[in-house]
Amino acid sequence: MFENVSRRQFVTGTAATLMGLGLVGCGGNGGGESAEGGDASGAIKVGIMGPHTGDNSSYGLACLNGAQLYFKQLNADGGVNGKQVEPVVYDEKGDATEAVNAYNRLVQEDGVTGIVGDVTTGPTIAVAKASVADNMPCVTPSATAADVVTYGSNYFRACVTDPEQGRVMANFAVERGYKSVATLYLNGSDYSEGVNAAFCEEAEAAGITITAQESYAEGDVDFNSQLTNIIGTNPDAILVPNYYQDDGMIVTQARAQGYDKVFLGVDGWSGIYGGSENYADAADLHDCYYCCAFSSSNESEIATKFVSDYEAEYGETPTNFCALGYDAAMVLANGLAAAEEAGLEPGSEDYKQAVIDGIADGTVEGVTGSIAYEGSGDPVKSSLIITFAEDGAEETFEVLEA
């Protein structure tokens, strides 16, 4: 009978078989894994997701390395309540659709009890919306958009938002006794504009005069006209909430115009000196202060231990994102510990709520400072104020407690 099968029938049959196999494969996957989900072996499963390939993979991999380092150390110390933590890692390629799929798979097929992720803003919002219905405890290391933590009480972040950094610098300015501050920000960047707006609001409320708010456009290299205006108002300090390339040029040009007072910045300044390239002269970087979550110059015990552990594990110096990944994992583990102490059954609704409550009520001493949540998913955490030594090396000026 088979010699009568025409090519067309053969192809149709093959296609149908392949499709059938695909569906069976997909279905089989689901049935097998979801049946055992949870903690058959006594291990607690947690998910780690992020962009591990594609354009944003540098952030995703840094967070992944940090989080995995933490879980490895945690397991070496005996895990949570004697149970090992088993991370399940999924790549979402920086795509919101893939992120939702990865999230659903973690929850439905792998039966995780908490997630570290997602990393970038867009996919994190998609995951946050999907996770509300499950009340799944999630900690994002690095998504700064305000929306992320607003959908439900189950989403937390380890980093501070852009406006929060503006407020930190405003408080720092008050503390240092500056009476008048001018700002120079990048027009059209939500990062720069967000910091600038929050700084001005907070500073004016505290009685500081904002003498000028100048802006420039993406790609500008000459800031002399804005700087002339700013220096003409004679401020005590200038806030430059931008990334390090622009910051370097602004500092150099301002010093050339004879401005020798203070510059304030935010975490975009990280890397202005001593990285792969120096964006400003060490001599010009006197009296510059910026806030950030983590610096390898921080000499606190926990941070130096993290830097040496990280270097031993991966052979490179950790970045801000590595530290945030590590802390996000720590925050989640803290919640898990609370739920385990209560003796609840993993995977149950009560267990997830206990993890969320544990995170919300707990305080962890992370490498990026102590992290506590006071009724929202936004952390109340300490910030580092970094300044520069005479040779341009970064120094931790002070630790601002929340």
Added chain:
Amino acid sequence: MSEKRPIISTGGRGPAAGGARRTLPMPARYAINAIVVLVLLVLGELMIDGGAINRYQSTVLEQVGIYIILAVSLNIATGYLGQLPLGHAGFMSMGAYGCSIFIIRVSEFLGVGARDFVTGTPMALLLVISGLVVGGLCAAIAGVIIGIPALRLKGDYLAIITLAFAEIIRVVMLNIDDVLGFELTGGAAGLTGIPGFSSFLLVFGCVAVVCFLIHTMMKSRHGRAILAIRDNEIAAEATGVNTTYYKTLAFVVSAFFAGVAGGLYAGCVGVLQPAVFGFMKSIEILVMVVLGGMGSMLGSAISATVLTILPEALRAFSEYRMIAYAVVLIIVMIFRPQGLLGSYDFSLSRIVERIMNRDFPWKKGDAPADAAEGKEVSADAER
């Protein structure tokens, strides 16, 4: 496009040998197909409600449905019209943004909450359907704007101009807020606050409607004109087909359905970022059409299904899954350069008719004349 075989024959099989061939009347054909579609939809919904399909699988199924609409709609322009547009993601993003902005604004105005979209109140359902139509219309308008100048060109030139236009759409989405001075698309940070309105029933209901509309259009006078243009543009013009009109029509219809799919995508994912609708998205959709066989609706649907499920099914192999995806493409293109199904299309009523006539493929000798003929026969059913 190198093969100029007719995809949809006129259905006339010439004088059938061996006496009267029993045929189904048209209303019966439509009724059979409608019943099958309804049964499948109800079955799927029951399996989801009953927990046989978990939410992970049903979300992947929704994405399968969205990609089926995209592939089938691109198939109009590539398979039926014979052009090579590379800007399908642009139309998809027009639809996605149009639909979600409309739904967000109007639901605010009418006081429909996010909860209503999940429970599916009549008002929310009405809003979703009109949102999808608005999304489709936005994409169709973009289709007219690009179609009229672009369709004067052919082949590579058309590919480049559509590619460029899709990039323009993406860059506009990225920067329009600064120009307007108020928040419309959310720029690079993305459009948030889109209610999650996509569900299995909605997506596959749309798949059925889209396939039905495309099928009937291609069987009509207008569809024949589009096929005639693909087979030989000069001959078509000589016989009185208004080529400019029909080329634009095919292009705009293709864009409209891509817009509908974009709207469903927005409801499925809940956040839109212009970066998603880049060049690679267009290529991804084109790959589905080429892999399935240009001009075959079933082929587009099958390859959209396989190519959406494949990366998910292989998720456990993490980094290797993208290689597997590429290897499948290469193997198919080597062994089936015309695509999985070539230009074959599936017809349920044809099968029913064959059974009625006891005309089975394995009864080679005594079958009526046309069964042994290797000619590809028409698509009577939508899937």
